[in-house]
Amino acid sequence: MFSKRNKFKFFHQLESIDCGPACLAMVASYHKKHFTLKELKKLCSITRMGVSVQDIITGAQKIGFEAEALKITIEDLEKIPLPSILYWKQDHFILLHEIRNKKSGKNYFLADPGYGEIKLDQETIIKEWLGTSDKGVAIVLQVAETNELNSSKLEKMRFKDNPLVKPIVAFVKENKLLYSFTTLLLVLGLLANWAMPLVFRKIIDEGIINKSLQMVWILLLAQFGLFLGNFFSDSISHLILTKINFKLSLLLKNKLLNKLMRLPISYFDTRLNTDTLQRLSDQGKIQAFITWKGLELILNFLNIIVFSTMLFFMNKIIFVIYIVLSILSFVWVSFFLKLRAILEYSMFLRQSENNNSSYEFIMHMPEIKINGAQQNMIDKLLTIQEKLNKIELRSLFLNLYQVVGVSFISKLKEFVTIAFCAFLIINGKMTLGSLLSITYILGELSRPIQNFINYVRDAQDADIAQKRVNDIYTEKDENESHHLALKDKIKSLRLDNVSFKYPGSFNPFVINQLSFDIPVNQITAIVGQSGSGKTTLLKLLLSYYVPTGGSVLLNGTDLSSFNAEQWRERCGVVMQDGHIFSGTIAENIAFADPEIMPEKVKEAARIACVDSFIELLPLGYNTKIGNVGIQLSGGQKQRILIARAVYKNPGFILLDEATSSLDANNEKNIMDNLNEFFIGRTVVVIAHRLSTVKNANQIIVMNQGQIVEIGAHDELVSGKKHYYELIKNQLELGN
Template sequence: LLHIGVRVNISLISDFLIKMMKLPVRFFDTKMTGDLLQRIFDNKRVETFLSSTTLITLFSLINFVIFGIVLLYYDRAIFYIFSFATVLYLAWIFLFLKKRRELDYKRFDQMAENQSNLIQLIGGIKEIKLHNAEKQKRWAWERIQAKLFRVSLDFLRVDQFQKSGSAFINESKNILISFLAARAVIEGQMTLGMMLAVQYIIGQLNAPIEQLVTFIHSAQDAKISLERMNEIHTQKNEEEASNKIPMLPEKRDLNLQDVSFQYSGPHSPMVLQDISFSIPSGQTTAIVGTSGSGKTTILKLLLNFYEPTTGRVSIGDQSLVNMQNRMWRDRCGVVMQDGYIFSESIAKNIALGDEIIDRKKLLQAVKVANFQDYIESLPLGYNTKVGADGMGLSQGQKQRMLIARAVYKNPDYIFFDEATNALDAFNELVIMENLEEFFEGKTVVIVAHRLSTVKNADNIVVLERGELVEQGTHKELTALKGAYYHLVKNQLELGA
């Protein structure tokens, strides 16, 4: 059973992770990391239930049946009293299950919040120290602990009250049975040896009942844990592969038609409003605008992370929502502002998704990203392991690794979201020159503020407060002296 319990636990967590990988990005926008981690840790209760509690309870029930038959043979009256008291005892236990369930969910929520808070404390330790916020953050953590303590205290109070009632019923039963057995001995209806045998049998019957109560509590805990897992399993998958188109259409222009979008939430504002423009295949399109104008949101819609609230995003004449996500994203090379670096070797980080790394593609990718000299200067070269989220790398080095990752895929579509904003002028110049050659024949979408990354685009789309206000080439838009001109003048420092 221990072997089965461990295997079932691994299987549950594995199924949970498989399901989690299939969920849409918007699901993770509404879930704290601590919540998901706590659901995984909760599976330990399922393992405990299967491996230890179940086996012990099984043997206890066998003992209960055998000694119950023996007691019935010795004295029917005592057997019936014991049976009635046992039913009353179990009824008392079941009376508290609903309250235990409520408190378990409350405790889960607090523990999930605690997990998320600790993750933030560890991840944000540099910012905490820089702003002398140790005390405030510690107080915030202590407030969570106070809530967790109160919930745990409520749980303990209910548990103690339940145990007190159980002990009262159990001891009353034992006293009554002892009294009846003693009286039977005095009246000559039972020998002293029989009375001692009955007392021994009662002791042997009490232990399985206690074990049964432990089993009931453990079963409830396991059931609650499985329900929490099932909350994730009942979520709708990002896509059903059987219903999706597995190949790109002949016409490969990207089109946004009357697209409006708002993030989930009852009072969320519209991030995009009636956006319509085309991204011609094989050309470079730049999207510019002030912060919060919806540039990154458009990239997320183009990558099918979200579906538009209204309107349509399409490739040629096919709606993007009808395309198979694995196929579509396999054709896309992406560098996002918050791109993640894994705690793996540099080579595995760049060749993310490939079990066998293509050495030729790897060298080409790091060359384009101007990252080759740095990597080859390291003692372990491409096998150098980096810390989680790029620990040990500068922001510029992280960006070059992310650019190399996008180039390694040799994709048909490239999406860059502020992909060079952390680079120094020299590295940016070299990388942009390398990318110009790499971009040939590919559909490129660039979100940026710097003039050097957008001025050569075939088409520039200008956003303002979620609306498309201008589009055209760099020359055309600067001649208009409108929104783009002011962005160029103020943010890209043109003509300064």
């Protein structure tokens, strides 16, 4: 079946994982229904691995499509309804929207969210889509006759409501006196510049032609004065603006960092870290464009208006020549805008991939060497760099075409103007002073045109950057729907029929219909084989995630109703992958405390049995650790993390394999100290070691996301079931 070349809105993927939802957005727009990429990413349950074929089908069905995945041959592509989504190279999705028969063969028109709209021949389609197989996967989407396709109810964001624009406008209002003074200086500089061609003409026509040396000196001094005025006003204004913009930069960075802190953990779980890091640098592009390029645009616009008016009154024909050739320059530059935008999106995606691979290469060098994977990693990095180089080369050629075209038109403008002026001078219809004035004016007018290429490029960069940054700002805050303040004393903590699965159709339920109480002021231990859902359960208790089904109840109220930050402030936590930050040992222990309390730090270190190690160090608690300091063993890291949790003096303590890297003696000493510290506190411990869990008031045994046993140590051992099987080797060693 062949498709008419209907119009659809092309969607760029903002991240390397967005290709599936972007294709779905294009299909929806083809059917005159419009969704934001953010909406479709959510409907497709996107993860940091992207989406599966089934995820796209599920998302499509939610917005009213009948969707089906077919494994078909190249010939079958002509029989399916278009547009359809193709599973490309086993790791990407692109849109096929038209097939055309030509004498030379078939042409396939595709839209690649990471590259742009492309046309390929059949041989390339076979190579990229089918690979070594004779069939490829296509997702066919149709609107059922009995079902009206849903559409997004979200309105397009107004400029003034843009989360990036509002703080900038507020900042400008707050500093309006400085901005007003700077504007005055810039206007004075412009006035001096605008007077230059008039002085030039008088020097030639009234000074040199009339051989009046006095007039020449007077006019030269006036010209020098205008130059100094322009120079100083421009320099002072730029110095003031630079200082103001430093403040604005801090304001915007503070706003973005605070927004990131307010986002739920699930946001970071579904994105590559390097994509988020890229957005931090994106904000700098936006700020630079608004503050510097915006001002530059206004100044260029004023120069064009004033100098064009001067040119019009000096000679209308030259003015027309200038306007016609300037319009031609704008048309030439605009011709490349769409292609350049596509290259910028592609560049971002490849750069993010390159940053991620480079980070892994540097940070995990020991693992690479141990496994003898040096050449594999180098080949991977070089392959990504080759792809990046190809995009950069295309971008370089594109810029070259733009610059050469505009330069040619500019030179043509100069040639035609000078030739016409020479004709007028020879015929006595123009003075030499007027020629020099016109030449100066054309020089001043050519700069804004030359800058137009850079301005358009920067505008596109800023637009792409603001879309990516707004992807952060438009995310809901973690506590946006958490209206209840956590003020009361915690009297009960219960899981009521809780189930949970991570996003993605390929992910099974990790927690399945759990119901049990966690006794307040007692110790609850959770044990089970690896992958049984223990750590996920702990994250649900910490409000990292909202259960897929059921509720975690705090004093009988759903935990998701409370402010998550207030709940976590009451918890001391040690996770398996806890992090040691760059800084001193004291700063790491008193991590969330702006004012470190030395005695409290030492007491926490004593309980964690890390005090003797610290006191042997020359700088003691002021010793630098993390990426900028001394290297710690796994056991030392765990003890500092335990000290960090103890320092908070929390009412709730949650430990996930907190002593797994410790030897038996160290673990015994720490557990003796912790058991004393646990008195009067609610404790949840995940562990495999018998010594860590045997003293718990309640032991919960998990298997494949479900509770298979619950009770105290002696009771479960005598039952000789799941718990006994888990620890019997340790029991034998103990005996």
